[in-house]
Amino acid sequence: MLIHVVQQGQNLYGIGQTYGIPYEDIARANELTNPSRIVVGQALVIPVPSRYHWVLPGQSLYVIARLYGTTVEELARLNGISPNSMLSIGQRLLLPQRRKPIIDVFLYVEPREAIIDTIVQEVRNRVDDLTYLGMFSYEAQRDGSLKAPVIDDIPEIAARAGVLNAMVVSNIENFAFSGDLAHVFFTDQTVQNRLFENIVRTAKRFGFSDIHFDFEFIIPADRELYNTFLRNARARFHPAGLTLSAALPPKSSAALTGIYGGIDFKAIGEICDFVTLMTYEWGYSYSDPQAVSPLNQVRRVVEFAVSQIPSEKIYLGQNLYGYDWKYPYPPKTGVAAKALSPQQAINLAINHNANIQFDSVAQAPFFLYWDNDGVRHDVWFEDARSIQAKFNLLKEFNLRGIMYWKLGLAFPQNWLLLKDNFTVRKR
Numbered sequence: 001m002l003i004h005v006v007q008q009g010q011n012l013y014g015i016g017q018t019y020g021i022p023y024e025d026i027a028r029a030n031e032l033t034n035p036s037r038i039v040v041g042q043a044l045v046i047p048v049p050s051r052y053h054w055v056l057p058g059q060s061l062y063v064i065a066r067l068y069g070t071t072v073e074e075l076a077r078l079n080g081i082s083p084n085s086m087l088s089i090g091q092r093l094l095l096p097q098r099r100k101p102i103i104d105v106f107l108y109v110e111p112r113e114a115i116i117d118t119i120v121q122e123v124r125n126r127v128d129d130l131t132y133l134g135m136f137s138y139e140a141q142r143d144g145s146l147k148a149p150v151i152d153d154i155p156e157i158a159a160r161a162g163v164l165n166a167m168v169v170s171n172i173e174n175f176a177f178s179g180d181l182a183h184v185f186f187t188d189q190t191v192q193n194r195l196f197e198n199i200v201r202t203a204k205r206f207g208f209s210d211i212h213f214d215f216e217f218i219i220p221a222d223r224e225l226y227n228t229f230l231r232n233a234r235a236r237f238h239p240a241g242l243t244l245s246a247a248l249p250p251k252s253s254a255a256l257t258g259i260y261g262g263i264d265f266k267a268i269g270e271i272c273d274f275v276t277l278m279t280y281e282w283g284y285s286y287s288d289p290q291a292v293s294p295l296n297q298v299r300r301v302v303e304f305a306v307s308q309i310p311s312e313k314i315y316l317g318q319n320l321y322g323y324d325w326k327y328p329y330p331p332k333t334g335v336a337a338k339a340l341s342p343q344q345a346i347n348l349a350i351n352h353n354a355n356i357q358f359d360s361v362a363q364a365p366f367f368l369y370w371d372n373d374g375v376r377h378d379v380w381f382e383d384a385r386s387i388q389a390k391f392n393l394l395k396e397f398n399l400r401g402i403m404y405w406k407l408g409l410a411f412p413q414n415w416l417l418l419k420d421n422f423t424v425r426k427r
Helices: 012-019 023-029 061-067 072-079 113-129 154-160 179-187 189-206 220-240 265-271 295-308 342-351 384-396 412-421
Strands: 002-005 043-046 052-054 092-094 102-109 132-140 164-170 210-214 243-248 274-277 314-319 322-326 338-340 357-359 364-370 376-380 401-405
Touching (some): 002 012, 012 043, 043 384, 061 384, 113 154, 132 189, 132 210, 154 164, 179 189, 179 220, 189 220, 220 243, 220 265, 243 265, 274 295, 295 384, 338 342, 342 364, 342 376, 342 412, 364 384, 384 412
Parallel strands (some): 102 132, 102 401, 210 243, 274 314
Antiparallel strands (some): 322 338, 322 376, 357 364
């Protein structure tokens, strides 16, 4: 696959001619609703069998060679340049053919009764690309019982496709993560034991193979209590034939204070069979406009994570959404930005004829538009370039796989590039 960024004056027919393929193939691959309408700055995946790398800030032939497991000399030979060449940002380099890395893919699904039929069909569409499907979420109650999501026959659909089902257990109470609720499970042994029994019973009933704790906003003083809780969970789950995993926040240091102070990367990495990094939400509903998962920030989290946890246990988290911020922005108004899928963002840019720009540091696309009332909007989202940058990061650190939040948000380019970059493991 190649990535083409639309330039002024280009149309899909001419782009197809440039790459020697019918424009209909490009439209189909990118799921364009109207092939006659594209916008400047739009990134298109071109379905042709070639491998290229676009040079990022600070990258040299040496860095790129290490990233792809080749040599400076081989890269120079393939591209007809000197091994000592200085590279320019955005320069396209041909890469040698190589075996694709094998990775795990973990995808959260959040089924809701009102749209369960749509979610079930989405599961059917995606199972071939998955290793784990994480059912979000079984909400742990204060008495140790579980409030179950609507799951329909999703676990059976996944299992028939060779996908392992993960049972996501959360500390959500009244629609928000609660550190106080988690504290109950950490300190009341009777409630903790009851919770574990209910988890094992539910897992056996529905065929879950992994128990995935998504406990967030842990009180910093409960740091070791959470570690002990997870150790107890492992001791209960492993004999029952269940693996244990946990979601970790985007922490970039061993700080013991703040909203992530209750999370001990090193201990949790030792206790769990694997972990998922929630490397997103720098830009969020109530923030100023910015990238949801800027590459420079994601890199800092990954660098810290691999210093604490073996890379073969780590999944890189990736959002399948962006946000549309309306001026004046949320910190001033308290009005949440609107979440939207990458495909919705593209259509919005097309409808407003808004040129898409690209932040080279965050490695993320964005655009501005003015609505019918003359109010400014800032949109940041994901595209082929931003997801390829995350795939490159995953390869660079040799991580176990990628985790997506969440199913149901259209991003066809992601799935095309996932298959182009990796072979998905079925465990």
